[in-house]
Amino acid sequence: MIETKTLTCVACPKGCEVTVEYEGDEIIDIKGNACPQGQSYAEEEIVAPTRILPTTIRVKNGALALCPVKTTKQIPLEKMFKAMEIIGKKEVEAPIKMGDVLIEDILGTGANIVATRDMPEKL
Template sequence: MKKELICIACPLGCRLTARWLNEETIDITGNKCPRGEEYGKEEVIDPKRVVTATVRLKSTSIKRLPVMTKGTVPKDKIAELLNRLYTIELSAPVLRGEVVMDMPDEGVQVLSSRTVRR
């Protein structure tokens, strides 16, 4: 089995090929640097992304609070994460970096990315 990928570790955008030598060993070719190999392996085993969104906010200054996941989240958990975010409503004050939602089972935390005082 093989899979074609485009490396996103730097602007070069190397075209990578991931080949499964056996169930556990994956060989990456097409990369021009070690970061490409690392990216390629993670991308086929467990692709992850940073997710940013906004949540409803009771405040006199802004209507939506921008939020961001702490680190990356497995791609297949993103839909659930977003659906849960869209159901919550916060009230000012909120500090930048404050935890606005926690999914401990998935090891995911969502943090406020703005300070809203009132």
């Protein structure tokens, strides 16, 4: 069955409304993109959507109880909840420096979980 989906492209600042006709993983037609990145974005969004995962991780003996973290690259959308489960069970020791790898290669995606700010020890 042929389906149609309209996406707001985030590949460039224009934010084009891109309409994709597809059947399963097969793209039939893409319309509305003003640049080539729009076509690539729409194809990926239908066939294998990915996202950067921003969240927080628990910190032991830190100035704050949580430290903001993110993946170093996009991971498959279907792995987000499992990744959140793993991160939610993890606690790291302060001090932490921005960019420190707190979890390596989460779920075999090749993405590391890194701190996005410094976290000093509790005074």
